[in-house]
Amino acid sequence: MSEQNTKVAEPRPDATADHSEPKANPVQNFLRGPAGRNVGLVIALALLFVVGAVTSGDRFLNPENMLTILRYASIIGVVSVGVTFVITAGGIDLSVGSVLGLTSVVASLTSVQLAATQSSWILMVIVALAVGAFAGLVNGLVVAYGNVVSFIATLAMLVGARGLAELISGRSTQIVTNRDFSQIMRSDVLGIPILVWIFVVVAVAGWFLLNRTTFGRRTIAIGGNLEAARLAGIKVKRHQVYLYVLAGLTAGIGGVMMLGRTTAGTSTHGLLLELEVIAAVVVGGTLLIGGRGTIMGTVLGVLIFSTLVNVFTQNNLDTSIQALVRGLILVVAVLLQQRFATRGKTRRAKPKPVKV
Secondary structure (H helix, E strand, C coil): CCCCCCCCCCCCCCCCCCCCCCCHHHHHHHHHCHHHHHHHHHHHHHHHHHHHHHHHHHHHCCCCHHHHHHHHHHHHHHHHHHHHCCCCHCCCCHHHHHHHHHHHHHCCHHHHHHHHHHHCCCHHHHHHHHHHHHHHHHHHHHCCCCCCCCHHHHHHHHHHHHHHHHHHHHCCCEEEEEEHHHHHCCCCCCEEHHHHHHHHHHHHHCCCCCCCCHHHHHHHHHHHHHHHHHCCCCCHHHHHHHHHHHHHHHHHHHHHHHHHHHECCCCCCCCHHHHHHHHHHCCCCCCCCCCCCCHHHHHHHHCCCCHHHHHHHHCCCCCHHHHHHHHHHHHHHHHHHHHHHHHHHHHHHCCCCCCC
């Protein structure tokens, strides 16, 4: 008996079947995008204003109190812009608070102020920016070419810069005696403090640099996939150095602003500032793992924390409660980031069905 080989016909795909992924709801697409995330931050900020108005009334809504919130946010905000770039590229900078303190000490040295009096108050600004940029350069070289993890490298700078500031100042407060500098830094433009205007200018410049230039695109690419960025021709190490110099530069600007606000340079300026900065950047929507950064989100994050501090102060709440609430907000923000990042990876990794 001969064996008969019969071919079993394979089922033909149903031409009418739709194998494409279900289209996402337009509202969901909006909420997943940067505009949607910023809307959430705006709502959170608005709720804080409602709480402040209900609990403190006219004291909170007073225009002078609004300016107080902006003044408090301005220094943290300027430093946060620089740190946003570093975190977007997948790094971290723990040294910005200590670098700010060091810049304020060096710029307020008697010799520097004397030279500024004989020439121009701008010399104090240049010295502060140069010190901040140099500290950032050291961080960048150690991280990029020394292959030291950014956490460790900037932690070393945090300790070193603070110690150097104490040595230079002799652990004493140095009063700013240059009247031109003090008058300029304490002046108002259109009724708004110059410190706030500096924050606005730095934020706008940071937004443009991150979103409208090749520098910003390279920063995001390095944070998304460092090896792929290197293979694409980006000089990763050199770019990383630039990022830390930028963070140091913004810390230097923050040091100048702190000098203008307090009229004193001291090694205690910027103490634990790095924690507030990183918290504002993360709450604003910049991914800690890198690959996504938002200057607008950072600005909103800074305003949320500064408003929160003001609400607590207006209601005479304990500083320990303030720290606890801010810590909880940061933890929730990181957990949400991890959840959305995991969803995004799963969605990208899911193979699309092939139409026959």
